[in-house]
Amino acid sequence: MDAKTLAQILEIAFDKKVSDVHFEIDNPPFFRGRGQLIRSRLPVLTPEDTEFIAKTILAQHGRELPAGPEEIDTSYALPHGGRFRVSIFRQRGHYGIVMRVIPPYVGTYKELHLPSVLEEIVQAPNGLILVTGPTGNGKSTTLAAMLRDMNERFTYNIITIEDPVEFVFKSNKSCIVQREIGIDTRGFSEALKAAMRMDPDVIMVGEMRDAETAEACLRAAETGHLVLSTLHTQSATSTISRLTGFFPPEAQDIVLQRLAEILVATISLRLVKDKSGEHILPVVEIMRNTTTIEACIREGRLEEIEKHIENGRVQYRMQTMDQHLIHLLKHDIISMEQAKRVSHSTDLERKLTFT
Known part of the structure:
Protein backbone atom coordinates (compact mmCIF):
# COMPACT_ATOMS: atom_id res chain seq x y z
CA MET A 1 0.00 0.00 0.00
CA ASP A 2 1.20 3.50 -0.85
CA ALA A 3 -0.35 6.96 -0.80
CA LYS A 4 -1.33 6.81 -4.48
CA THR A 5 -3.15 3.48 -4.05
CA LEU A 6 -4.98 4.71 -0.97
CA ALA A 7 -6.08 7.85 -2.81
CA GLN A 8 -7.35 5.75 -5.73
CA ILE A 9 -9.39 3.52 -3.41
CA LEU A 10 -10.96 6.53 -1.73
CA GLU A 11 -11.67 8.16 -5.09
CA ILE A 12 -13.55 4.98 -6.06
CA ALA A 13 -15.63 5.36 -2.90
CA PHE A 14 -16.67 8.86 -3.96
CA ASP A 15 -17.27 7.93 -7.59
CA LYS A 16 -19.46 4.94 -6.68
CA LYS A 17 -21.26 6.93 -3.95
CA VAL A 18 -20.69 4.30 -1.28
CA SER A 19 -21.28 5.18 2.36
CA ASP A 20 -18.29 3.46 4.00
CA VAL A 21 -14.89 1.92 3.25
CA HIS A 22 -13.49 -0.86 5.49
CA PHE A 23 -9.79 -1.75 5.77
CA GLU A 24 -8.99 -4.89 7.77
CA ILE A 25 -6.09 -7.35 7.58
CA ASP A 26 -6.45 -10.62 5.61
CA ASN A 27 -9.29 -9.11 3.56
CA PRO A 28 -9.44 -6.77 0.58
CA PRO A 29 -11.11 -3.38 1.16
CA PHE A 30 -14.89 -3.59 1.61
CA PHE A 31 -17.35 -0.95 0.41
CA ARG A 32 -20.85 -0.39 1.79
CA GLY A 33 -23.33 0.66 -0.86
CA ARG A 34 -27.13 0.88 -0.54
CA GLY A 35 -26.84 -0.75 2.84
CA GLN A 36 -24.94 -3.82 1.60
CA LEU A 37 -21.29 -4.65 2.34
CA ILE A 38 -19.45 -5.40 -0.91
CA ARG A 39 -16.13 -7.26 -1.04
CA SER A 40 -13.81 -5.58 -3.55
CA ARG A 41 -11.47 -7.37 -5.96
CA LEU A 42 -8.49 -5.44 -4.67
CA PRO A 43 -5.49 -7.22 -3.05
CA VAL A 44 -5.76 -8.59 0.48
CA LEU A 45 -4.49 -6.13 3.09
CA THR A 46 -1.49 -6.92 5.27
CA PRO A 47 -0.83 -5.55 8.79
CA GLU A 48 1.69 -3.19 7.18
CA ASP A 49 -1.03 -1.89 4.84
CA THR A 50 -3.52 -1.03 7.57
CA GLU A 51 -0.79 0.54 9.72
CA PHE A 52 0.27 2.68 6.74
CA ILE A 53 -3.35 3.80 6.20
CA ALA A 54 -3.76 4.70 9.87
CA LYS A 55 -0.49 6.64 9.93
CA THR A 56 -1.35 8.48 6.71
CA ILE A 57 -4.73 9.56 8.08
CA LEU A 58 -3.31 10.82 11.37
CA ALA A 59 -0.36 12.54 9.70
CA GLN A 60 -2.79 14.88 7.96
CA HIS A 61 -3.48 16.39 11.39
CA GLY A 62 0.11 16.21 12.60
CA ARG A 63 -0.67 13.24 14.84
CA GLU A 64 1.05 9.89 15.35
CA LEU A 65 -0.29 6.46 16.18
CA PRO A 66 -0.42 5.94 19.95
CA ALA A 67 1.87 3.31 21.43
CA GLY A 68 -0.87 1.39 23.23
CA PRO A 69 -4.36 0.18 22.32
CA GLU A 70 -6.68 3.12 21.71
CA GLU A 71 -9.71 3.89 19.55
CA ILE A 72 -9.31 7.06 17.50
CA ASP A 73 -12.01 9.15 15.80
CA THR A 74 -10.74 11.64 13.26
CA SER A 75 -11.28 12.95 9.74
CA TYR A 76 -9.44 12.73 6.43
CA ALA A 77 -9.64 14.92 3.32
CA LEU A 78 -8.64 14.19 -0.26
CA PRO A 79 -6.88 16.91 -2.30
CA HIS A 80 -10.06 17.64 -4.31
CA GLY A 81 -12.03 18.23 -1.11
CA GLY A 82 -13.65 14.84 -0.52
CA ARG A 83 -13.92 14.16 3.21
CA PHE A 84 -14.24 11.11 5.44
CA ARG A 85 -15.10 10.50 9.07
CA VAL A 86 -12.59 7.91 10.28
CA SER A 87 -12.58 5.31 13.05
CA ILE A 88 -9.18 3.69 13.74
CA PHE A 89 -9.09 0.69 16.05
CA ARG A 90 -7.13 -2.45 16.85
CA GLN A 91 -8.36 -5.98 16.17
CA ARG A 92 -6.29 -9.10 16.82
CA GLY A 93 -3.37 -6.81 17.62
CA HIS A 94 -3.45 -5.04 14.24
CA TYR A 95 -5.04 -1.86 12.94
CA GLY A 96 -8.46 -1.67 11.33
CA ILE A 97 -10.00 1.42 9.76
CA VAL A 98 -13.55 2.33 8.80
CA MET A 99 -14.00 5.51 6.75
CA ARG A 100 -17.45 7.06 6.41
CA VAL A 101 -17.88 9.09 3.22
CA ILE A 102 -19.07 12.63 3.94
CA PRO A 103 -21.02 13.96 0.95
CA PRO A 104 -19.37 17.11 -0.42
CA TYR A 105 -22.73 18.87 -0.66
CA VAL A 106 -25.06 19.68 2.22
CA GLY A 107 -28.57 18.94 1.04
CA THR A 108 -31.72 20.95 1.71
CA TYR A 109 -34.65 19.51 3.63
CA LYS A 110 -36.45 18.86 0.36
CA GLU A 111 -33.47 17.16 -1.28
CA LEU A 112 -33.02 14.92 1.78
CA HIS A 113 -36.78 14.16 2.01
CA LEU A 114 -36.91 15.66 5.50
CA PRO A 115 -40.13 17.22 6.88
CA SER A 116 -40.40 20.93 6.12
CA VAL A 117 -41.46 21.58 9.74
Whole structure:
Protein backbone atom coordinates (compact mmCIF):
# COMPACT_ATOMS: atom_id res chain seq x y z
CA MET A 1 0.00 0.00 0.00
CA ASP A 2 1.20 3.50 -0.85
CA ALA A 3 -0.35 6.96 -0.80
CA LYS A 4 -1.33 6.81 -4.48
CA THR A 5 -3.15 3.48 -4.05
CA LEU A 6 -4.98 4.71 -0.97
CA ALA A 7 -6.08 7.85 -2.81
CA GLN A 8 -7.35 5.75 -5.73
CA ILE A 9 -9.39 3.52 -3.41
CA LEU A 10 -10.96 6.53 -1.73
CA GLU A 11 -11.67 8.16 -5.09
CA ILE A 12 -13.55 4.98 -6.06
CA ALA A 13 -15.63 5.36 -2.90
CA PHE A 14 -16.67 8.86 -3.96
CA ASP A 15 -17.27 7.93 -7.59
CA LYS A 16 -19.46 4.94 -6.68
CA LYS A 17 -21.26 6.93 -3.95
CA VAL A 18 -20.69 4.30 -1.28
CA SER A 19 -21.28 5.18 2.36
CA ASP A 20 -18.29 3.46 4.00
CA VAL A 21 -14.89 1.92 3.25
CA HIS A 22 -13.49 -0.86 5.49
CA PHE A 23 -9.79 -1.75 5.77
CA GLU A 24 -8.99 -4.89 7.77
CA ILE A 25 -6.09 -7.35 7.58
CA ASP A 26 -6.45 -10.62 5.61
CA ASN A 27 -9.29 -9.11 3.56
CA PRO A 28 -9.44 -6.77 0.58
CA PRO A 29 -11.11 -3.38 1.16
CA PHE A 30 -14.89 -3.59 1.61
CA PHE A 31 -17.35 -0.95 0.41
CA ARG A 32 -20.85 -0.39 1.79
CA GLY A 33 -23.33 0.66 -0.86
CA ARG A 34 -27.13 0.88 -0.54
CA GLY A 35 -26.84 -0.75 2.84
CA GLN A 36 -24.94 -3.82 1.60
CA LEU A 37 -21.29 -4.65 2.34
CA ILE A 38 -19.45 -5.40 -0.91
CA ARG A 39 -16.13 -7.26 -1.04
CA SER A 40 -13.81 -5.58 -3.55
CA ARG A 41 -11.47 -7.37 -5.96
CA LEU A 42 -8.49 -5.44 -4.67
CA PRO A 43 -5.49 -7.22 -3.05
CA VAL A 44 -5.76 -8.59 0.48
CA LEU A 45 -4.49 -6.13 3.09
CA THR A 46 -1.49 -6.92 5.27
CA PRO A 47 -0.83 -5.55 8.79
CA GLU A 48 1.69 -3.19 7.18
CA ASP A 49 -1.03 -1.89 4.84
CA THR A 50 -3.52 -1.03 7.57
CA GLU A 51 -0.79 0.54 9.72
CA PHE A 52 0.27 2.68 6.74
CA ILE A 53 -3.35 3.80 6.20
CA ALA A 54 -3.76 4.70 9.87
CA LYS A 55 -0.49 6.64 9.93
CA THR A 56 -1.35 8.48 6.71
CA ILE A 57 -4.73 9.56 8.08
CA LEU A 58 -3.31 10.82 11.37
CA ALA A 59 -0.36 12.54 9.70
CA GLN A 60 -2.79 14.88 7.96
CA HIS A 61 -3.48 16.39 11.39
CA GLY A 62 0.11 16.21 12.60
CA ARG A 63 -0.67 13.24 14.84
CA GLU A 64 1.05 9.89 15.35
CA LEU A 65 -0.29 6.46 16.18
CA PRO A 66 -0.42 5.94 19.95
CA ALA A 67 1.87 3.31 21.43
CA GLY A 68 -0.87 1.39 23.23
CA PRO A 69 -4.36 0.18 22.32
CA GLU A 70 -6.68 3.12 21.71
CA GLU A 71 -9.71 3.89 19.55
CA ILE A 72 -9.31 7.06 17.50
CA ASP A 73 -12.01 9.15 15.80
CA THR A 74 -10.74 11.64 13.26
CA SER A 75 -11.28 12.95 9.74
CA TYR A 76 -9.44 12.73 6.43
CA ALA A 77 -9.64 14.92 3.32
CA LEU A 78 -8.64 14.19 -0.26
CA PRO A 79 -6.88 16.91 -2.30
CA HIS A 80 -10.06 17.64 -4.31
CA GLY A 81 -12.03 18.23 -1.11
CA GLY A 82 -13.65 14.84 -0.52
CA ARG A 83 -13.92 14.16 3.21
CA PHE A 84 -14.24 11.11 5.44
CA ARG A 85 -15.10 10.50 9.07
CA VAL A 86 -12.59 7.91 10.28
CA SER A 87 -12.58 5.31 13.05
CA ILE A 88 -9.18 3.69 13.74
CA PHE A 89 -9.09 0.69 16.05
CA ARG A 90 -7.13 -2.45 16.85
CA GLN A 91 -8.36 -5.98 16.17
CA ARG A 92 -6.29 -9.10 16.82
CA GLY A 93 -3.37 -6.81 17.62
CA HIS A 94 -3.45 -5.04 14.24
CA TYR A 95 -5.04 -1.86 12.94
CA GLY A 96 -8.46 -1.67 11.33
CA ILE A 97 -10.00 1.42 9.76
CA VAL A 98 -13.55 2.33 8.80
CA MET A 99 -14.00 5.51 6.75
CA ARG A 100 -17.45 7.06 6.41
CA VAL A 101 -17.88 9.09 3.22
CA ILE A 102 -19.07 12.63 3.94
CA PRO A 103 -21.02 13.96 0.95
CA PRO A 104 -19.37 17.11 -0.42
CA TYR A 105 -22.73 18.87 -0.66
CA VAL A 106 -25.06 19.68 2.22
CA GLY A 107 -28.57 18.94 1.04
CA THR A 108 -31.72 20.95 1.71
CA TYR A 109 -34.65 19.51 3.63
CA LYS A 110 -36.45 18.86 0.36
CA GLU A 111 -33.47 17.16 -1.28
CA LEU A 112 -33.02 14.92 1.78
CA HIS A 113 -36.78 14.16 2.01
CA LEU A 114 -36.91 15.66 5.50
CA PRO A 115 -40.13 17.22 6.88
CA SER A 116 -40.40 20.93 6.12
CA VAL A 117 -41.46 21.58 9.74
CA LEU A 118 -37.73 21.65 10.51
CA GLU A 119 -37.79 25.17 9.03
CA GLU A 120 -40.03 26.20 11.94
CA ILE A 121 -38.12 24.26 14.58
CA VAL A 122 -34.78 25.96 13.86
CA GLN A 123 -36.40 29.37 14.35
CA ALA A 124 -36.53 28.76 18.12
CA PRO A 125 -34.59 31.60 19.79
CA ASN A 126 -33.15 29.29 22.45
CA GLY A 127 -33.52 25.84 23.96
CA LEU A 128 -32.47 22.31 23.08
CA ILE A 129 -33.05 20.45 19.79
CA LEU A 130 -32.06 16.78 19.70
CA VAL A 131 -31.57 14.67 16.58
CA THR A 132 -31.61 10.97 17.44
CA GLY A 133 -31.32 7.54 15.92
CA PRO A 134 -28.99 4.55 15.57
CA THR A 135 -25.51 4.95 14.06
CA GLY A 136 -25.58 5.54 10.32
CA ASN A 137 -29.20 6.67 10.11
CA GLY A 138 -28.73 10.28 9.03
CA LYS A 139 -28.28 12.28 12.24
CA SER A 140 -25.20 14.19 11.01
CA THR A 141 -26.75 14.82 7.61
CA THR A 142 -29.93 16.17 9.20
CA LEU A 143 -27.98 18.44 11.55
CA ALA A 144 -26.00 19.70 8.56
CA ALA A 145 -29.22 20.54 6.68
CA MET A 146 -30.46 22.47 9.73
CA LEU A 147 -27.20 24.42 9.97
CA ARG A 148 -27.34 25.16 6.24
CA ASP A 149 -30.86 26.54 6.70
CA MET A 150 -29.77 28.77 9.59
CA ASN A 151 -26.69 29.92 7.69
CA GLU A 152 -28.83 30.98 4.74
CA ARG A 153 -31.60 32.71 6.70
CA PHE A 154 -30.29 34.09 9.99
CA THR A 155 -27.47 36.31 11.24
CA TYR A 156 -26.23 33.97 13.96
CA ASN A 157 -22.87 33.21 15.46
CA ILE A 158 -22.81 29.39 15.22
CA ILE A 159 -20.21 27.31 17.07
CA THR A 160 -19.93 23.61 16.19
CA ILE A 161 -18.06 21.12 18.39
CA GLU A 162 -17.50 17.81 16.61
CA ASP A 163 -15.49 14.60 16.82
CA PRO A 164 -14.51 14.88 14.03
CA VAL A 165 -15.72 17.85 11.95
CA GLU A 166 -17.78 16.32 9.15
CA PHE A 167 -19.52 18.78 6.85
CA VAL A 168 -17.44 21.92 6.33
CA PHE A 169 -19.41 25.18 6.11
CA LYS A 170 -18.61 28.57 4.70
CA SER A 171 -20.16 31.48 6.57
CA ASN A 172 -23.07 33.04 4.72
CA LYS A 173 -25.50 35.24 6.67
CA SER A 174 -24.25 33.52 9.81
CA CYS A 175 -20.70 33.26 11.09
CA ILE A 176 -19.77 29.60 11.58
CA VAL A 177 -16.84 28.45 13.74
CA GLN A 178 -16.10 24.71 13.60
CA ARG A 179 -13.96 23.07 16.30
CA GLU A 180 -12.69 19.48 16.26
CA ILE A 181 -12.06 17.38 19.35
CA GLY A 182 -8.40 16.38 19.62
CA ILE A 183 -7.24 19.08 17.21
CA ASP A 184 -8.86 22.35 18.26
CA THR A 185 -9.97 21.39 21.77
CA ARG A 186 -9.51 18.55 24.26
CA GLY A 187 -13.11 17.49 24.77
CA PHE A 188 -16.79 18.36 24.47
CA SER A 189 -17.25 19.74 27.97
CA GLU A 190 -14.13 21.93 27.72
CA ALA A 191 -15.19 23.20 24.30
CA LEU A 192 -18.70 23.96 25.56
CA LYS A 193 -17.33 26.04 28.42
CA ALA A 194 -15.12 27.92 25.97
CA ALA A 195 -18.02 28.39 23.53
CA MET A 196 -19.93 30.33 26.17
CA ARG A 197 -17.21 32.99 25.98
CA MET A 198 -17.36 33.18 22.17
CA ASP A 199 -20.61 35.19 21.89
CA PRO A 200 -22.64 32.26 20.50
CA ASP A 201 -26.25 32.30 19.32
CA VAL A 202 -26.25 28.61 18.33
CA ILE A 203 -24.04 25.79 19.62
CA MET A 204 -24.00 22.45 17.82
CA VAL A 205 -22.51 19.57 19.83
CA GLY A 206 -21.81 16.51 17.68
CA GLU A 207 -22.89 14.02 20.34
CA MET A 208 -23.96 13.93 23.98
CA ARG A 209 -21.70 11.21 25.35
CA ASP A 210 -21.72 11.66 29.11
CA ALA A 211 -23.24 13.48 32.07
CA GLU A 212 -20.70 16.30 31.93
CA THR A 213 -21.48 17.10 28.29
CA ALA A 214 -25.23 16.73 28.88
CA GLU A 215 -25.07 19.12 31.85
CA ALA A 216 -23.10 21.68 29.81
CA CYS A 217 -25.67 21.47 26.98
CA LEU A 218 -28.58 21.93 29.38
CA ARG A 219 -26.89 24.90 30.99
CA ALA A 220 -26.16 26.54 27.62
CA ALA A 221 -29.80 26.11 26.58
CA GLU A 222 -30.99 27.53 29.90
CA THR A 223 -28.87 30.65 29.50
CA GLY A 224 -30.50 31.78 26.26
CA HIS A 225 -28.67 29.84 23.54
CA LEU A 226 -30.03 27.42 20.95
CA VAL A 227 -28.24 24.08 21.37
CA LEU A 228 -28.38 21.22 18.85
CA SER A 229 -27.00 17.77 19.56
CA THR A 230 -27.49 14.05 18.90
CA LEU A 231 -28.19 10.92 20.90
CA HIS A 232 -28.25 7.24 19.94
CA THR A 233 -31.91 6.77 20.83
CA GLN A 234 -34.89 5.74 18.72
CA SER A 235 -37.81 7.89 19.90
CA ALA A 236 -38.73 10.99 21.88
CA THR A 237 -39.54 8.91 24.95
CA SER A 238 -36.27 6.97 24.91
CA THR A 239 -34.39 10.24 24.30
CA ILE A 240 -35.78 11.84 27.45
CA SER A 241 -35.12 8.65 29.42
CA ARG A 242 -31.52 8.48 28.17
CA LEU A 243 -30.88 12.12 29.02
CA THR A 244 -32.20 11.78 32.55
CA GLY A 245 -30.27 8.51 32.88
CA PHE A 246 -26.99 10.41 32.55
CA PHE A 247 -27.64 11.81 36.01
CA PRO A 248 -27.84 10.12 39.44
CA PRO A 249 -31.34 9.01 40.58
CA GLU A 250 -31.67 11.79 43.13
CA ALA A 251 -31.14 14.43 40.40
CA GLN A 252 -33.45 12.98 37.74
CA ASP A 253 -36.66 14.74 38.81
CA ILE A 254 -34.84 18.08 38.59
CA VAL A 255 -33.49 17.16 35.14
CA LEU A 256 -37.04 16.43 33.96
CA GLN A 257 -38.10 19.89 35.19
CA ARG A 258 -35.21 21.48 33.31
CA LEU A 259 -35.93 19.51 30.13
CA ALA A 260 -39.61 20.45 30.26
CA GLU A 261 -38.60 24.11 30.16
CA ILE A 262 -35.86 24.06 27.51
CA LEU A 263 -36.63 21.21 25.11
CA VAL A 264 -37.71 22.56 21.72
CA ALA A 265 -38.05 19.33 19.74
CA THR A 266 -36.72 15.84 19.17
CA ILE A 267 -36.18 14.51 15.65
CA SER A 268 -35.77 10.72 15.53
CA LEU A 269 -34.55 9.07 12.34
CA ARG A 270 -34.40 5.68 10.67
CA LEU A 271 -33.41 5.00 7.07
CA VAL A 272 -35.30 2.66 4.71
CA LYS A 273 -34.97 1.65 1.06
CA ASP A 274 -37.63 2.66 -1.40
CA LYS A 275 -39.39 0.01 -3.49
CA SER A 276 -36.83 0.27 -6.28
CA GLY A 277 -33.99 -0.44 -3.87
CA GLU A 278 -32.08 2.43 -5.47
CA HIS A 279 -32.76 5.16 -2.92
CA ILE A 280 -32.50 5.49 0.85
CA LEU A 281 -35.20 7.56 2.56
CA PRO A 282 -35.54 8.87 6.13
CA VAL A 283 -38.45 7.88 8.32
CA VAL A 284 -38.85 10.65 10.87
CA GLU A 285 -40.57 11.08 14.22
CA ILE A 286 -41.05 14.75 15.11
CA MET A 287 -41.91 15.74 18.68
CA ARG A 288 -42.36 19.42 19.53
CA ASN A 289 -42.55 20.54 23.13
CA THR A 290 -46.17 21.68 23.32
CA THR A 291 -47.78 22.69 26.61
CA THR A 292 -49.27 19.20 26.95
CA ILE A 293 -45.99 17.41 26.26
CA GLU A 294 -44.15 19.80 28.56
CA ALA A 295 -46.49 18.70 31.38
CA CYS A 296 -45.85 15.03 30.55
CA ILE A 297 -42.08 15.57 30.78
CA ARG A 298 -42.33 17.61 33.97
CA GLU A 299 -44.49 14.98 35.68
CA GLY A 300 -42.60 11.97 34.29
CA ARG A 301 -45.57 10.70 32.26
CA LEU A 302 -43.36 9.77 29.32
CA GLU A 303 -45.56 6.85 28.22
CA GLU A 304 -48.24 9.39 27.15
CA ILE A 305 -45.99 11.35 24.80
CA GLU A 306 -46.46 9.20 21.67
CA LYS A 307 -50.24 9.63 21.86
CA HIS A 308 -49.85 13.41 22.03
CA ILE A 309 -47.46 13.35 19.06
CA GLU A 310 -50.10 11.46 17.05
CA ASN A 311 -52.83 13.92 18.05
CA GLY A 312 -50.65 16.94 17.24
CA ARG A 313 -50.10 16.08 13.60
CA VAL A 314 -52.39 18.74 12.10
CA GLN A 315 -51.97 21.59 14.58
CA TYR A 316 -48.26 21.25 15.36
CA ARG A 317 -47.03 19.24 12.32
CA MET A 318 -45.71 16.50 14.60
CA GLN A 319 -45.66 12.84 13.59
CA THR A 320 -44.80 9.45 15.00
CA MET A 321 -42.57 7.10 13.07
CA ASP A 322 -45.58 4.87 12.34
CA GLN A 323 -47.54 7.82 10.95
CA HIS A 324 -44.67 8.58 8.58
CA LEU A 325 -44.36 4.89 7.62
CA ILE A 326 -48.08 4.70 6.85
CA HIS A 327 -47.78 7.81 4.65
CA LEU A 328 -44.92 6.18 2.71
CA LEU A 329 -46.86 2.90 2.39
CA LYS A 330 -50.04 4.59 1.20
CA HIS A 331 -48.08 6.40 -1.50
CA ASP A 332 -46.47 3.10 -2.56
CA ILE A 333 -42.98 4.46 -1.85
CA ILE A 334 -41.72 1.67 0.43
CA SER A 335 -42.58 -1.99 1.01
CA MET A 336 -44.29 -3.40 4.10
CA GLU A 337 -41.12 -5.40 4.76
CA GLN A 338 -39.08 -2.20 5.04
CA ALA A 339 -41.76 -0.56 7.17
CA LYS A 340 -41.89 -3.45 9.64
CA ARG A 341 -38.12 -3.40 9.94
CA VAL A 342 -38.14 0.03 11.58
CA SER A 343 -41.60 0.26 13.15
CA HIS A 344 -41.82 0.27 16.94
CA SER A 345 -45.28 -1.34 16.92
CA THR A 346 -46.52 -4.86 16.21
CA ASP A 347 -49.78 -3.75 14.58
CA LEU A 348 -48.58 -1.55 11.74
CA GLU A 349 -50.78 -3.36 9.19
CA ARG A 350 -53.87 -2.77 11.33
CA LYS A 351 -52.98 0.91 11.64
CA LEU A 352 -52.58 1.09 7.85
CA THR A 353 -56.03 -0.44 7.34
CA PHE A 354 -57.81 1.96 9.70
CA THR A 355 -55.98 5.16 8.74
